[in-house]
Amino acid sequence: MRKVSWIISSLMNNPAKHYNILHLIDTTGHGGAETVFKTIVSGLDQPRYKSYVLLSDHGWLFDQLSAEPGVRVLVFNGKGRFNFSLLQKIVKVIRKYQINLVHTHLFGSSLYGSLATCVTRTPVVSTFHGIPDWRPDDLFNKIKLSIIFARAKAVVFVSEHLKNYFLTMAYIRPRRTACIYNGTTTPKVCKIDKHQAKKELGFSESDILVSAVGNIKPIKGYDVLLSAAESLVSRFPDVKFVVAGAPADTTYYQNLLNLRVKLNLVDSFFFIGYYEKPDIVYKSSDLFVLPSLSEGFSLAIIEAMAHKLPVVATKSGGPEEILENGVTGKLVSPGSYTELAQGITEVLENQSFQKKISENGFGVFLNKFSEIGMIQQYQYLYKFSINT
Structure with missing residues (x-):
């Protein structure tokens, strides 16, 4: 502490x-x-x-x-x-x-x-x-x-x-x-498994969920995540992107919906709004991503670490003090959809790397956050x- x-x-x-x-x-x-x-x-x-x-x-x-x-x-x-x-x-x-x-x-x-x-x-x-x-x-x-x-x-x-x-x-x-x-607290023992959590959100067991949690506003960089997703869905057909957060900026949110249509991501990128049971979102996920342009800290990152999720995040201020690149997570430049896509790819393709940063991240959460x-x-x- x-x-x-x-x-x-x-x-x-x-x-x-x-x-x-x-x-x-x-x-x-x-x-x-x-x-x-x-x-x-x-x-x-x-x-x-x-x-x-x-x-x-x-x-x-x-x-x-x-x-x-x-x-x-x-x-x-x-x-x-x-x-x-x-x-x-x-x-x-x-x-x-x-x-x-x-x-x-x-x-x-x-x-x-x-x-x-x-x-x-x-x-x-x-x-x-x-x-x-x-x-x-x-x-x-x-x-x-x-x-x-x-x-x-x-x-x-x-x-x-x-x-x-x-x-x-x-x-x-x-x-x-x-x-x-x-x-944040150590998650309570969840009564449902990952498959059931995915089902509750409307996904199948075979879907690979890449999640982001946070209110929808420009500083959160969800447009960058959409652009990164466009380059990933053909390579990873089972990957689905899920954003859990309320539209704090309705104009920006509408622009995101329009961009999703333009990039042909309607069937692979989902905005589910504010979800009252965030543990279900984390439990269902296979990878957590934070695409923010600026973050004072990031409570969502440590919540993901507490759920033993691998994390890909931008070097947007606070995340650099939470994650050690390559040890407890993957850090990329903010605003770069190509770097974000590369970071997500590196984690999805390397199971041993996923396990390493997940376990190390959970240990840091217990000791520091x-x-x-x-x-x-x-x-x-x-x-x-x-x-x-």
Whole structure:
């Protein structure tokens, strides 16, 4: 488990206390950041940590966390470019529930949390999950980032790549930064085998499934995967490509459907939408692929590793810190459908290579990317931020 050494040394003699934590996030749908958010909230040590969650709307996160014992979920339906009422709501919640620390996720919530706690003087921990979709030379957003960095007791990045990127955007003392990799659980024993899982998704036992998991938007590079698939289906007639993810960008999704028709891939490339049982997707798969153009980390990769799948991924930032090329996975250049096709071919044609990277990847998952390890590091960070 990766340690945040500067935190641990400050906590050795600190007595156990009870803390009220307010969790904020920009979005409520199903995605990597939202999944990590849910994992942290539901996995904190109770009753030492009492969690309060303020969401902008109902949705997947609301449904998931409302069912969690000991978690108080609040919804504030606010719209607008800058929502002063949301600031007031955060201040009110902090005071009403005697919040000891605010944990924010993503850029917007981190800004609102930072501004609100200027009033309450409550410590803030801000977690960044990916590179924001604004230009590096955007002065206004750089000012916002400087406010977040100035107010936060600690800023967490989910990869060193992401940390290095943000440190070029605004100043923050290195002592107040930490890299905490996302974690996931070891899959529960599945009651169905691979053949049954394929059947549940509508495929036959002989189909070789190459899967990708993630919301559908341009940064995910599914157009690159489609182009790679065109060059592979004639060579591997039993291969079927499956993308499990909700259309976050409907225009891009429609363009993908049009491209699928143009490339004659309607019978071999499938978009199945958000699937409520992702374990079935992984269980049915023979190979996992991540074609992203940019990734802050990639929760989907470690989920695939946890399911002992061979992984082909792009060198898009976070994946290079998860996979060692040729040892725990296959890494290719982002945006290159030829390299992606070559990487997939190398894995599909070499059974011993498949076995090697699958087994090695599972071992790395157990040692480095466990859910328990991630939550422990956040709990250390909470106590450090509150007590110093």
